[in-house]
Amino acid sequence: MMIDTEDLTKTYNGRGGCRGITLQVPEGCIFGLLGPNGAGKSTFVKMLAGLHRPDSGRAAVLGRPLGRPEARRKLGYLPELFRFQDWLTPVEVLRFHGQLGGLRPRETRAPAFRSRIRDTLELVGLLDAADRRVGGFSKGMQQRLGLAAALLLEPELVILDEPASALDPVGRFEIRSLLKRLRGKGVTVFLNSHLLEDVEELCDEAAFLYGGELLASGPLYKLLGGSGDTGANWRFRLGGWLPETLAELNNAVGAAFSSPLLRLVDADANGNALLSARVADREQAGYLCSLLIRNGLTLYESGPEPNNLEAWFLRMARSREGGVLQ
Numbered sequence: 001m002m003i004d005t006e007d008l009t010k011t012y013n014g015r016g017g018c019r020g021i022t023l024q025v026p027e028g029c030i031f032g033l034l035g036p037n038g039a040g041k042s043t044f045v046k047m048l049a050g051l052h053r054p055d056s057g058r059a060a061v062l063g064r065p066l067g068r069p070e071a072r073r074k075l076g077y078l079p080e081l082f083r084f085q086d087w088l089t090p091v092e093v094l095r096f097h098g099q100l101g102g103l104r105p106r107e108t109r110a111p112a113f114r115s116r117i118r119d120t121l122e123l124v125g126l127l128d129a130a131d132r133r134v135g136g137f138s139k140g141m142q143q144r145l146g147l148a149a150a151l152l153l154e155p156e157l158v159i160l161d162e163p164a165s166a167l168d169p170v171g172r173f174e175i176r177s178l179l180k181r182l183r184g185k186g187v188t189v190f191l192n193s194h195l196l197e198d199v200e201e202l203c204d205e206a207a208f209l210y211g212g213e214l215l216a217s218g219p220l221y222k223l224l225g226g227s228g229d230t231g232a233n234w235r236f237r238l239g240g241w242l243p244e245t246l247a248e249l250n251n252a253v254g255a256a257f258s259s260p261l262l263r264l265v266d267a268d269a270n271g272n273a274l275l276s277a278r279v280a281d282r283e284q285a286g287y288l289c290s291l292l293i294r295n296g297l298t299l300y301e302s303g304p305e306p307n308n309l310e311a312w313f314l315r316m317a318r319s320r321e322g323g324v325l326q
């Protein structure tokens with residue numbers, strides 16, 4: 001396990017923080033930490049990064065107890081709120097980070113490290129700004145530089161506290177691609193993010209904190225109630241619906257496939273209906289569309305079910321607020 005905690009607790013004079021967190025993060029995955037504001041996510045992340053000392057409990061990062069220098073050297077960390085010195089350039093910031101990571105000043109000026117700095121700046125899309133002053137950077141550029149600092153020393157584990165919160169859609173897309181490439185290289189990514197579409201697209205596993213407690217953790221497909229097979233829930237918005245249509249359709253589908261059973265989500269008296277099915281791929285979804293049309297229905301809309309994770313997030317939060325579970 002890259003991160004392994006047991007009953008980990010840190011409060012601020014007995015209030016807030018997080019309590020009794022037992023969590024395992026396997027090697028080579030992207031792991032998402034979720035939860036509403038004030039849930040205790042940053043407190044937990046800061047303990048992992050060695051910035052907060054736990055009140056109680058046990059934790060190992062990269063197989064070592066918290067705060068051990070051997071583990072820290074293999075750990076990259078992007079804090080939630082950070083600011084670099086305005087008068088430095090990205091190259092100077094990263095050279096300084098090299099020194100913080102244990103390199104001698106002379107080593108950070110060596111050609112090999114200089115090219116490592118340029119490669120890292122290229123990775124996060126900042127190479128063109130390598131020699132500009134950080135003081136003139138936009139928030140998104142600052143965040144890219146923070147990411148560069150976290151990745152500079154080629155860590156085995158990166159802990160990212162809100163890495164994309166200041167980025168525009170292009171920037172978010174680029175960072176998602178970057179995180180996937182890191183996973184492809186075997187790097188484990190621990191991501192604290194409110195950007196649920198990013199988490200849904202990227203994360204293999206996730207955990208949900210609420211009020212300082214861990215409410216759920218595990219593979220994302222299990223948390224979202226899937227069966228673990230490949231594929232997606234697809235939805236179809238239709239007109240011309242009659243009460244007997246579902247049985248007719250499922251007979252026709254059953255003759256062609258064993259897996260995608262159509263499920264009626266909603267129908268009204270005017271013949272409008274919403275169906276869903278678990279499909280293996282887009283071709284299967286396309287076949288179902290043609291089948292619906294062949295059966296005399298009007299197909300208004302079809303596509304993957306959106307915002308699964310958002311619905312789950314709201315359900316989890318409402319279950320603790322005493323709200324209605326939907």
Ligand SMILES: Nc1ncnc2c1ncn2[C@@H]1O[C@H](COP(=O)(O)OP(=O)(O)OP(=O)(O)O)[C@@H](O)[C@H]1O
Nearest residue numbers: 012015016017035036037038039040041042043044
């Ligand atoms: N330095 C501090 N001193 C006192 N209380 C704190 C401190 N840091 C956090 N807290 C409290 O601990 C609780 C958890 O805060 P934390 O920042 O860990 O949550 P979070 O899930 O990261 O929130 P957000 O999503 O808003 O960043 C909150 O009630 C917060 O007020």
